[in-house]
Amino acid sequence: MAVVEDLPEPPGGVACPACAVTPAAEVLARRERAAREVRIMLSVPEMSSAACISRVERALKAVPGVRTARVNLTMKRASVTADPDMLPETLAAALDGVGFEAHELDPGALAATETDRTGRDLLMRLGVAGFASMNVMLLSISVWSGAEDATRDLFHWISAAIALPAIAFAGQPFFRNAWTALKTRRLNMDVPIVLAILLALGTSLYETSQSGAHAYFDAALTLTFFLLAGRYLDHRTRAVARSAAEELAALEVPRAIRIGPDGAEQTVPLADLAAGDLVLVRPGGRMPVDGVVERGESELDRSLLTGETLPVYAGPGAEVSAGEVNLTGPLTLRATAVGADSSLHALTDLVAVAESGRSNYSSLADRAAALYAPGVHILAGLSFAGWYIGTGDLRTAINIAAAVLIITCPCALGLAVPAVTTAASGRLFRKGLLIKDATALERLAEVDTVVFDKTGTLTAGTPRLDAPESHPTEVLAVARALAEASSHPLSRALVAAAEAAGVAAAPVADIRETPGFGMEARLGDDRIRLGRGDWVGGTQNGAKAATWLKIGADAPHPFTFSDALRPGAAAAVAGFQAQGLAVRLVSGDGRAAVEDLAREVGITDWVAEATPVEKAGIVGDLAGHGRKVLMVGDGLNDTAALSAAHVSISPASALDAARVASDIVLLGTDLSELAPARATAQQAIRRIRENFRIATVYNVIAVPLAVAGLATPLIAALAMSASSITVSLNALRVGARKPRPARSAKEV
């Protein structure tokens, strides 16, 4: 619920809610002492070339008060340091002047991607492991090709001198992970890895000191190198997704307009608001707090909270909830609940409960590790025991156990999953799907039921005039004249319909908007009105959005609207059905609207007027019957259901809370990529399983050699590199090839 409460405390921010009423100047002054300059981040999505970089930077530096400006073309962002009183709007306007659309980003929400420390750390370790393994491999090759006696010993000692510090530095992520797992008495993939590395180093060191023939320094280093490569791929996939998700969140800079005791308007961060403050919400703005309307009349769009498409009237005394959108007139609210107390936040408890069900999903890699780790240890232990009992020679037995551990070491397994997920996520990202969660792909592939939300998900959330041809041209002309003066969604739909029908606006005079009710004007000698039924004299029938036009003394003429389908909605539903999935529609909107839409996109199984709790309940019931549910939704009323589902998708237009709750974010508007995305996910899972099989085949060939005591460092190096490379190449096929035609869910 970053909209309200995930705000970073401003430096020198307010400690207690009551303090917020202290003069704002004092707060400002404190903040100024904390930072003598401000950093402003702007998203400039249209930059594409070298010329753009210079133009944007020059335009920003030309603004008085700007100290430095630097463009990051990869992220399509500009970061500016400026005097403390610099307003982001000034910078955005400056960029607008040179032809670039710019949006302010909330630097707090971007903090994590600012410097990717973990990524840099992994790269550095990868560099060290790569350098060390190349050098040691060079020395090992001369040993394998016949270096003997003093030369061999010298090469082994040099290898040890390189390998020991290199592994001590590069292997730290594995050591840490294995230690955390052992502390909680669990086994993960890192435990056999660490054991293999340490045992290999230990026996090699001992062998070297005894002038032995076999040392595994190169194997230990190559192992570290390949495994680190897998880790880095994994990290980068997640970092890319996280940074894109954070950018979506950062675009909603949480600000509100507070009206001071002297009546002055002041733009403040949401965190500075307190209950009892007067807050101004302009038309088109979202309610920042729960509150009661003090002044002004308007209509509210509640669709993101309840799924209703019909705008609701709000006048003095009406209660409003955070998240609702103000449509027509400016409203002044007296805040009753802010931040953590607001109704937005009440939904988080529901989300937390729903989420606990999903957290026990164990990924394919975890399940493989659970099988693999004990197996490897038992095998190594048995070969040690067997050789010790058979020969009575401790040195031989330990050497063979080490060889078994190195050869079975899950080097290819460590690459098997990240290499595939990187390729598949990259492919889906190019199609506009952002995979936020590491296991979301696996879960998407298992889905057998799809639950859609209606408003804002299957529909675009913008109304469309029903049957424009049924309205007489002269009526439409008058309606267009009135509607053009208003920014109400229904008015805009009327204008669009009239424009499409080629109807020009009639000449009207004295246009006036009565916020919350409608438009009024004069046509010749007649008074004309366009607006709500109760104001114009029409009667609301059914749950359809409607507006009435009254010309003079004539009977009011109704215009009804329905929500326009999102592009690709029907294709998405048909695609899922073709894959053999059950598709349901669960909406908070009225029966008539839901039924119409269900028929239009071809869904037979639909539920209307569902509350957020009922939505989550429906998803929970399906899960209880063993169904794997994909939930697609955008509203606050969907967040609990999104978290309860096996996997969830929300469009980028969704509220931040819904995007946070879902595993996958759809960046574009087109839904038609959803069904192919599931096919890609299934293909990725097939590749992962193939990779596991390839790794197993290598093991089946090499392990008997190792147990029989025939494995040399050369065989270990060959088996390891060959399996890692095969696995990586197999993974790349996900990104390169078209997915096969969709198959039925049963085959998965």
Next chain:
Amino acid sequence: MDVLRYLIPASLLLGGVGLAAFFWTLRSNQYDDPDGDSRRILTDDYDDKPKG
């Protein structure tokens, strides 16, 4: 085999120089904006005089 006395340190030294260079590029944020850096070289902003 006396030549090894020079060749091994020389090869390690050269590899080490490469590794140090890689560290330097990492530390000086040269992987933050690969797209932008590859294009900045094409701008003629500071062709006449250095950045002031």
